[in-house]
Amino acid sequence: MPLVLYDYKMAPSPRRARILLAEKRVPHEAIQVDLAAGEHLSPAYRAINPACTVPALRLEDGTIITENAGIAAYLEAAYPDPPLLGRSPVDKGLVASWNARVEYEGLMAVAEALRNSAPGLKDRALTGPGDFPQVAEIAARGLTRIEMFFDMLDARLQGRKFVAIDEFSVADITALVAVDFARVVRRKPKPEHTHVARWRAALAQRPSVAA
């Protein structure tokens, strides 16, 4: 039985897993879980991932790994080449640190803005099995945080090819997905964010980014 990625092409979180799988050239199948149709809340998908989120990765032995952090840890151990979590102890620390920052300051900021404002996500302000009402102030806060994220990322990328270390890593994947995801709330880096623009253009050359 091959690896199976529970995916949804339109969503940013499974895109992180898709890029990782493509970078490591891991053969797998993909099953689309239609979030727009609420398939992730169905009993069938709850049995796969009780957290009702994608991505999830089913291994050959049937084990289900959820969360991008878990999927990345598994793939790095099972398919070490190319390493995407850092090679040396220092690099591993830097990659984990920057990955956490861009997830919290970038991806979460966009998610806050979107989930607390989009009519289609009414009462779905948080992922998971529970319903939570939208809070307009959190949407506004998310938009402010996105601008801070772009500024932070641009400063970090000044004089650097990659976000965390001297080679491509999961921190670049997460940051790229966050920058692209911001379009859903009509935000993008400003013209003065030249370092982000250079970095994003260079990453566009990697075939994995289209995954």
Ligand SMILES: N[C@@H](CCC(=O)N[C@@H](CS)C(=O)NCC(=O)O)C(=O)O
């Ligand atoms: N921490 C999780 C987050 C996964 C997540 O939030 N996935 C979203 C799609 S981007 C989801 O499944 N949303 C379901 C929903 O909207 O209820 C991870 O990185 O794997």
